[in-house]
Amino acid sequence: MASKLHQLRSKAVQASEFVAKHGCAYYKELLEKNKQHIVQPPTVEKCQELSKQLFYTRLASIPGRYESFWKELDGVKHIWRNREDLKIEDAGIAALFGLELYAWFCVGEIVGRGFTFTGYYV
Structure with a gap:
């Protein structure tokens, strides 16, 4: 654990040195590129x-x-009414959309808790 802390500290020092050397030039370049928005x-x-x-x-x-x-x-209602005409590609897209929703809500919640699982253990 102490070695990981030492590695993290050395990486943070390297990052801060890089920012100290190149931060001002990056800031000026960024402002110059986006001066039309200022x-x-x-x-x-x-x-x-x-x-x-x-x-x-x-x-x-x-x-x-x-x-x-x-x-x-209304478009979703129309598709649901005519679900007999639904092609396999459309069903696949809907399944992928459902999987994406699961990832955003459930997996995002787990990540937000620091990858801890709560609930009942069997």
Whole structure:
């Protein structure tokens, strides 16, 4: 355990040295590449204004998202009504989607708990 801690510490020291040497150049390069996205002058007031614009723009997009949701739901209802005509490829896609949902919710929960399993043991 102590050797792993020593390895981790040495890797952290190496990473911090790399950032100390190359961090400033990376920062300047990043700003130069993305200067079209920088609002001038970069003041606190401008940041607050942009934050409000983002919030209210997202708020204004809710009706469109709501409408899209119901269109998607109607499409799923249509497929469910005509499930006799369902091809094996469509069923495979649905199965993969279900597996992805399982991974996002269940496996993500396990990872969030630090890979610990809780519950009843038999």
